[in-house]
Amino acid sequence: MSFREFEYADGKSFKFWKIDLQGNDVVTQYGRIGSEGQKTKKSFDSLEKAQKEYDKLVAEKLRKGYLEKTAAAAEPAKADAQKAAATGKGTKAAEAAGGELPPMLFSTTRDSDFDHLSNFIGERVTDFREGKPTKGKRVYRVRMSYDDEDEGGEPDFGERLKAFLASDAAPATRGLVLGAYDLEGGSTGGEEYKEIVKRKDRLPNLKALFLGDIVMEEAEISWINQSDISDVLEAFPQLEMLRVRGASGLAISKPQHPRLRALAIESGGLPAKVVSQICRGKFPELEYLELWLGTPDYGGDCRVNDLQPLFKGKLFPKLKYLGLRNSEIADDIAAVIVKAPVVDQLEILDLSLGSLSDVGANALLQLESKTNLKRLDLHHHYISKPVQKKLKQLPFPVDLSDAKTVDESDEFSGRFISISE
C-alpha cells in the first residue's frame, strides 16, 4: 500500500496525518503541514488486527474533520505549481496573485474554549507592531493586548490600525485578523473597523477577514460590539472569507457579495433579524455558511421557521458546508433539516456545540439516504448511548465527541449550549 494523507486546519492547528499498512505494521506520520513531522510504528501479530487498527484510526480522523487529500484535491495545487514554474515564480507568489483559498481553511473555531488564532488561512498569524519589520508575512493581526500595557504608554487600537494600513505590510496582506480594540470590556460602538473600509486601497490582496479575534479573558462573546458589515463587504469585492465573532449590534443591511465563499458568525445569540438578512442574501459563490444561533437569553431569538428560506435550497447554489452551531434549537433544526432540499447539496452538516438530544438525533437517522454527505458534526451533544450507536451506522462519519449528560432528577440541571455564558 502507500500512504493515505489527511489534513486538518482550524484556528489552533494546521496539521497533516498520514497512514500506511506495511505488512503487519501500522505506520503513521503526523505534524504541522509543511514540516516532516514525526513517525510512529505499531506492530500487530496478524494482518487482520493491523487492518482493524488502520480502519479504526482512519474512521476516527474522518469523524474529527480531517479531510483526505485526494488526487482531485491536489489538481488545482499542481496547476498552480505549473503556472508558477512557467512564470518562474514560486507557488506562494502564484497564490498571492489570485489562487483560491482551499475550503479546508474556512473553519477556524472547533470549540468554545478558543484561544487567540494562531493559524488563519493556513498561515501563522503575525501580530502587527509599530516599527517591527514585516518582511514576507501575509497574515496579520491588529489588536490591543495586555502586553502593550506592560510596555507603558497608552496604546490605541485606531492608531495601531492606521499604522498598519500605512505600513508595507498592508499591500501584501492576504488574511487580516482584527482583535481586541479595547481591553476594558468592549463597550464601544463597533465602529473601530471602519478604518479598513476608508483605506481599502491599501489592502488590494485581502482574501480573508476575521472581525473580532477576542477571547473570553478580554470580553465575553456577547459584549463584543459589531456593526453593519455591509460596508466591509462592499469595500472588498475580492474577499473570499469573512468571519465575525459577536453579534451585538451586528447587521448586514446589504447582504450581497459577488465572490464571498465563506461567511461565519460566532455568537452567544444571533438575532433573527440578522438571520433574515442572510436569508435574503445574494452570495452566488457561497460554499460555507456557519452561524452560531445561541440562546434567546443573549438575543438569539431565531426560530427554525426563520431558517426556512435557507432550507429550501437554491438560495446559495454552491453551498457545501452548513453549520448551525451553538444552538438551543438544535433539536428543532434536526427535525426539519432532514426533509429539507438544502441537505441534498451539502457535504458537511454541522450542528455541533448545541443542545441536541435524542429528539433531534432520532430525526437525523433519516439522513441515511443522503450519500452526498461526507460528514455530520454533532460534537458537544446530549444524545444517549443507544442513539449514538445508531448514528454511527450512518453511511458517513459522524462526530459524536464531547457527549454531555443531564441529571433528570435535578430540576436545575439542563441541556446547555457551549457558549451561553
Place this chain on the structure above:
Amino acid sequence: MAPPKLCDPSEAADLILAEKAPPGLHVDGKLSLAGRSELRRLPDGLTCYELDVSRTKLVFLPENLSVECALELADCRRLQALPANLKVGTLNVANCTSLEELPEGLDVWFLNASGCTKLTRFPRRARIERGSLHVNGCTSLSELPGYLADLATLDVGNCPQITTLPPRLNVSSWIEIAGSGLTRLPPQLQSVGIRWRGVLIDHTTAFHPERLRAKTVLKERNAERRRVMIERMGFGRFVEKAGAKQLDADRDPGGPRELLRVPMQSDEDIVCLSVNCPSTGRHYLLRVPPTMKTCHQAAAWMAGFDDAERYQPVKET
C-alpha cells in the same frame, strides 16, 4: 408596468395605517402591524419578506398578497378567509376562531392553526410539508388530509375527533397526542417521539396505560414524565399498586374516607385524599400538599382553608 415601490418596513406601516399605501407595495424585510386594531385592510399586491398582522381586526387578505418567509395572523378573531394558492414558509393562524377553512392550493412548510375551533376541514389540494402542522384544540376537525407525507412535528392534541392519521404520513421528530382521539399510531410511525402536553412519553404510557406498573412509574427519574404516567395510569390504581400507607381515616357524608401517602424517591411524597361524592357516589382521589396529617385538614385545604379549625361545613353535598 411601473417598477415596484420599495419601501422600508416602518415607512410602509405608516402608509398602510393611513390607508395611503399604493398598490403593489414592496417591503424590504419584516413588516409588523401586530396589535394595530385600526388596521382594516392591506393594500392590493403587497409583497414582503415577513408580515406580522397578529391581533388585528382583519377579515380578509388581498388575493395577490405575497409573503416569502412568515405570515403571522395569530389571534385575528375576525379573519374569515385566506387567499387561494397562498404560498409562504410559515403560516400562523392560531386562534383565528372565525376561520372555517383553509384555502385551496395552500403551500406551506409550517402551519399553526391551533385553537381554530371552527376549522372543519383541510383543502382538497394543498402542500403542507417538511415543517410542522399544529392543530391543537381544533375541536371541529375530524380528519387530517391524505396528502400529508413528510412533517417534522405534528400536534393533534385536544382534537377529540381525530382518531386516525393519514397512511403516508411520516413525522421525523414528535407527535403531540394529549386529548386527541388517537388510540394507536400507524406502523410507519412506531419510532416517532410521542408528546403528552409537551412531555415526551413512551408508547405504553400513551396508548396502553392499563399496562403501566407502579414500579415503573416510581423508577422514572423525570418528574414531568412521572406525573404524566400517574395521570395516565389513574391515580387510584397507582396509589393502590404503589403500596400507599394510610395516614388517617374517618367518615364524611359520602361515606368512609382516607388520607394516603406514597413515598417518592427524590421528590416530595404523594399525599392524597380518597373520598366519595355524597351526591353521585363517585370515588375520587385528590392530591393534597404532603404536609397534610388528617382527612379533615385535607378537605379544609381543598375548600381554601389553611386553618382546618375554621372549616366547619354546615352541609356537604
